[in-house]
Amino acid sequence: MKKFVLFLYLIFNIIAHAEITNYKANSGFIKINSNNFLILRSFKQDNQNYLLVANVDTLETKIVKNSFLIDTNISKLFNSTLFNMLNKYNIQTQNSYQNSGLKNSSQNCDGYFLTVDMCPSNKYGFEKEFFEKLLEYKNIAICLTKKWAIQHKNEFEWLKKMQQEKKLNITWVNHSTNHFYDKTLPFEKNFLLHDKENFLNEIFETEKFMIENGLIPSLFFRFPGLVSDSEVIDKLKALYLLPLGANSWLAKGEKPTLGSIILVHGNLNEPKGIKLCNQFLDSVRPKLLKLNDIR
Numbered sequence: 552m553k554k555f556v557l558f559l560y561l562i563f564n565i566i567a568h569a570e571i572t573n574y575k576a577n578s579g580f581i582k583i584n585s586n587n588f589l590i591l592r593s594f595k596q597d598n599q600n601y602l603l604v605a606n607v608d609t610l611e612t613k614i615v616k617n618s619f620l621i622d623t624n625i626s627k628l629f630n631s632t633l634f635n636m637l638n639k640y641n642i643q644t645q646n647s648y649q650n651s652g653l654k655n656s657s658q659n660c661d662g663y664f665l666t667v668d669m670c671p672s673n674k675y676g677f678e679k680e681f682f683e684k685l686l687e688y689k690n691i692a693i694c695l696t697k698k699w700a701i702q703h704k705n706e707f708e709w710l711k712k713m714q715q716e717k718k719l720n721i722t723w724v725n726h727s728t729n730h731f732y733d734k735t736l737p738f739e740k741n742f743l744l745h746d747k748e749n750f751l752n753e754i755f756e757t758e759k760f761m762i763e764n765g766l767i768p769s770l771f772f773r774f775p776g777l778v779s780d781s782e783v784i785d786k787l788k789a790l791y792l793l794p795l796g797a798n799s800w801l802a803k804g805e806k807p808t809l810g811s812i813i814l815v816h817g818n819l820n821e822p823k824g825i826k827l828c829n830q831f832l833d834s835v836r837p838k839l840l841k842l843n844d845i846r
């Protein structure tokens with residue numbers, strides 16, 4: 552029995568970590584059970600061809616075998632979708648270097664969207680107590696940099712485990728691969744704007760890393776430092792990703808209201824935000840909503 556369990560474990564690990572090749576941006580629609588799915592990426596893993604797809608009406612993403620009839624006439628189905636509605640909303644809010652994209656729900660809602668950034672950090676460990684507190688709230692979005700996950704393997708594994716065991720319902724948001732930052736540089740030369748040539752790598756390396764770890768990348772992307780310009784926003788839109796801002800970055804003193812996208816850091820780099828979030832959770836006992844349910 553022990554040998555069998557070990558065998559299963561090894562097989563699982565091989566499947567979970569099989570390297571991805573031929574990772575490409577793709578385009579087109581497929582129909583699954585009469586729902587329309589936008590094709591985001593195509594790739595190869597274990598000699599199988601796969602697609603990363605998104606339901607344009609629910610924003611749910613998933614990975615499917617590439618065995619569907621692909622309809623390349625996107626415009627036919629695209630205009631009326633929720634994805635398109637959010638995309639337009641994003642364009643309208645893009646007027647400065649910081650915080651373009653979705654910042655809050657545009658409709659009345661009865662809860663809040665909590666986003667926890669995991670930027671690269673030299674700190675050992677992470678905000679474990681805070682994450683443990685979130686187990687009773689379930690819905691959170693984690694904005695992940697590959698660099699943090701590589702440097703904090705045990706902590707990353709713990710988060711994955713919480714999701715596998717359904718103790719947390721995590722929406723995985725890409726937060727770039729390296730998250731370049733130099734405190735001496737102005738916004739227009741900092742973060743992802745520092746090296747626009749590498750933009751695709753900054754997106755794709757983290758998406759691939761998530762998939763190789765058994766996670767499904769969502770449609771959302773959080774710009775490092777929330778810093779972007781019209782050029783990178785256009786590049787992001789061409790990859791069918793939605794920029795995720797925040798109207799309540801707690802450590803900056805921005806107070807949440809119903810429908811807010813709340814931003815804190817779970818990497819030990821911003822204890823003030825975690826303290827304020829703990830106070831908010833304890834005093835308001837808020838309902839935390841799934842990011843895919845934002846409207």
Ligand SMILES: [Zn+2]
Nearest residue numbers: 668670775776
């Ligand atoms: Zn960050």
